[in-house]
Amino acid sequence: MSMTSRSSRPRIAIVGAGPGGLAAAMLLAQTDASVTIFERLDHIGGRSATIKARSQAGMFRFDTGPTFFLYPRILAEIFVACGRRLEDHLDLIxxxxxxxxxxxxxxxxxxxxxxxxxxxxxxxxxxxxxxxxxxxxxxxxxxxxxxxxxxxxxxxxxxxxxxxxxxxxxxxxxxxxxxxxxxxxxxxxxxxxxxxxxxxxxxxxxxxxxxxxxxxxxxxxxxxxxxxxRGGCGAVMTAMARVAEDAGVDLRLGAPVQEILFDGRRAVGIRSARGTERFDAVVVNADFAQAMTTLVPDSIRRRWPDRRIATRKxxxxxxxxxxxxxxxxxxxxxxxxxxxxxxxxxxxxxxxxxxxxxxxxxxxxxxxxxxxxxxxxxxxxxxxxxxxxxxxxxxxxxxxxxxxxxxxxxxxxxxxxxxxxxxxxxxxxxxxxxxxxxDLNVYTGATFNLAHNLGQMLHMRPRNRFEDLDGVYLVGGGTHPGSGLPVIFESARITSKLITQDLGLTAGRATDTSLPADPYQPALKEVV
CATH class of the missing domain: 3.90.660 (Polyamine Oxidase; Chain A, domain 2)
Incomplete structure (x- = not known):
């Protein structure tokens, strides 16, 4: 198998430009790694994308999925880690x-x-x-x-x-x-x-x-x-993608991953329509169950084979x-x-x-x-x-x-x-x-991913450093801590830290990491 590698820097592939993938890309771009996002669709956001609908009256815009934006503090801290201020990129009402x-x-x-x-x-x-x-x-x-x-x-x-x-x-x-x-x-x-x-x-x-x-x-x-x-939750995805690309992330739209490539149980690359490319780590932001059952051979997954995934809640x-x-x-x-x-x-x-x-x-x-x-x-x-x-x-x-x-x-x-x-x-x-x-590659149409019952939480959920495969990491609602935008952003922080440690990456490219005055203070001041 011939695989191209265009850089001596550690190379990280991210499968999917949803909120978890974009957040991970922002953070990993602050290291000395080269980061590439492969997005199947012609737009970013995944289940948090903006639907843009032209009509005779003009343009309508809708959020595809989440419409409540909660606990902005986590995303604000991710922006700060990238030398940015969330409030400079988004108007939160x-x-x-x-x-x-x-x-x-x-x-x-x-x-x-x-x-x-x-x-x-x-x-x-x-x-x-x-x-x-x-x-x-x-x-x-x-x-x-x-x-x-x-x-x-x-x-x-x-x-x-x-x-x-x-x-x-x-x-x-x-x-x-x-x-x-x-x-x-x-x-x-x-x-x-x-x-x-x-x-x-x-x-x-x-x-x-x-x-x-x-x-x-x-x-x-x-x-x-x-x-x-303002602009919907899809505007959050746009702001995140802009920061990631400004930091050097290669964001490829209309670039579906056809297969994650392995040497034994270790991920070594990606096969897409452009051919095969070598990577040192692969971050899966795509729907967990759908990605595992379509991109990874069943025979090398021990804890999460197809038959077990099919029986999960x-x-x-x-x-x-x-x-x-x-x-x-x-x-x-x-x-x-x-x-x-x-x-x-x-x-x-x-x-x-x-x-x-x-x-x-x-x-x-x-x-x-x-x-x-x-x-x-x-x-x-x-x-x-x-x-x-x-x-x-x-x-x-x-x-x-x-x-x-x-x-x-x-x-x-x-x-x-x-x-x-x-x-x-x-x-x-x-x-x-x-x-x-x-159309959106969501396993059995389960919009909110794996259920959050007692047997599928914490260490019993698919892990951020995916336990079945070497060099494969997870972000998004299918891994720890779980579903929901703030928690997905947290999964990206956890996973990015693990990759930085595992690959021995040099962190700290951001020029300004001071935390601004917090505009997202508790609302119930009387109770605090």
Whole structure:
């Protein structure tokens, strides 16, 4: 096999220009390594890409996936490590009220980071529950602080659980308790518990199965706020790619990796349409299960062969509608979550995967109420997300069910006051689980990657220094610490440090690494 190598510097290949790959590229470019990103599509971002839609009215722009931008501190620190300031590259707008929660059972909550206002919102359901908010915040502030050593460090084996900082945190995590059961210690009203547990959907999980550790998700929202990057989360990817390229990263778009090349179990290169190239390390940012089952021979994977991957627990999928509308929706909040009456049954339908849910919960982003430039003048965008099953076995026939489920979703929008939508649609794009799987290369359409159950967390999740193969590293939602943009950025920090150590790289090309005054301070100052 003939492989080209154009540099005497250590060479690192990154497969995928999603948030984890871009963050890793930014950090590794500050060393003496030569970094190349191979991106299959003709644009950056992966599941965080911007959908740019031309219409007769003009250009509509949507985020493909994440729309909540949380805990900017991690990305700000990555920018600082590259000699940049995040606020010089992005305009982050704090959304408050953070979102509107509408309960089919009755009532609604405009969730806010203002402690007094939030207490009043919850008191309308239960005065006792309102009084428990400060205790929840205090307990979860301590929980996050205790668990940070585990979230910010590699988990290479069970022995890492014995590190003093991690070991001290474990008893308070209640790993075998579900999120809903944990929240019952604070809140009696099920609707209030949902206000602090629906965030488990960010992991594609039910709060009745999600480990109680993830109560920190709601805490992070209320403590540090919910943000909107002007231009959408895709604008974050653009800023990251710009910093990476300025630092010398070779970003190749429309360059799918056909195979990772091995000498025994050691990765030695990449084969793409350009031919074969030698690399000293390969970082996989592509969907973990999809990448392993298509780019790496099954015979050399010991812990994660195809048969084991097929039996793992994965997240749900989503049915997506991206609607460009004539006119605006002025009375709709930036973020609205509609929670069905039988939330538990809704998730049972999703977990069984036999049919689309009959009475689904859903989420709508009305981004133009904050960021009107995402649509042409006189128009607006609606982003609609409905949790549905990933492909389980043969799966749901979405070609047959797509149109009927679209009608159901449009009818459900009336529950939050959005009427007469169809007449105003000037652009429409739909993604079903089939599209996630075949168009975006997401394994079985599981939008949020591997589930975050107890058996797939910490050292039991695929490891940042991938345990099956030498010279292969992982970033993204399929590795430690898990899914969600802030956590994915943290995975890139962990992995970049491991590569720097393993290859003996020289770090420190950034000229300014002083941390600026933190503009992302806790929002609930009254509780701190």
């Amino acid at each position: 704090r959304i408050d009220p953070q979102y509107r929660l509408v309960f089919e059972e009755g009532g609604e909550i405009r969730a806010t980071s203002d402690a007094a206002d939030m207490a009043r919102e919850i008191a309308r359901f239960s005065p006792d529950d309102a009084a428990a908010v400060s205790r929840f915040m205090a307990d979860n502030r301590a929980k996050l602080a205790a668990f940070r050593p585990a979230l910010e460090s590699p988990m290479n084996s069970a022995l890492d659980l014995l590190r003093p900082g991690v070991l001290k945190a474990l008893p308070g995590l209640r790993p075998h308790q579900s999120l809903d059961r944990y929240l019952a210690r604070y809140f009696k009203d099920e609707r209030v518990r949902l206000a602090f547990s629906f965030q488990s959907k960010y992991l594609g999980m039910s709060p009745f199965r999600c480990p109680s550790l993830f109560s920190i998700l709601a805490f992070i929202e209320y403590e540090f706020g919910v943000w909107h990057p 994965f997240s749900c999928s989503t049915f997506m509608m991206y609607l460009g509308l004539e006119g605006d929706v002025p009375d709709l909040d930036h973020h609205t979550i509609y929670l069905s009456r039988d939330y538990r049954h809704n998730f049972t339908e999703i977990e069984q995967g036999l049919a689309p849910p009959a009475n689904p919960s859903f989420y709508v982003q009305n981004a133009c109420v904050t960021d009107p430039d995402l649509a042409p003048p006189g128009h607006s965008t609606l982003y609609v997300l409905v949790p549905v099953a990933r492909r389980i076995g043969a799966g749901i026939d979405w070609d047959a069910n797509r149109d009927s489920f679209r009608r159901l979703a449009l009818e459900r929008l009336q529950r939050i006051g959005i009427r007469d939508v169809e007449r105003r649609i000037r652009f429409e794009k739909i993604l079903t689980p089939t599209n996630w799987e075949h």
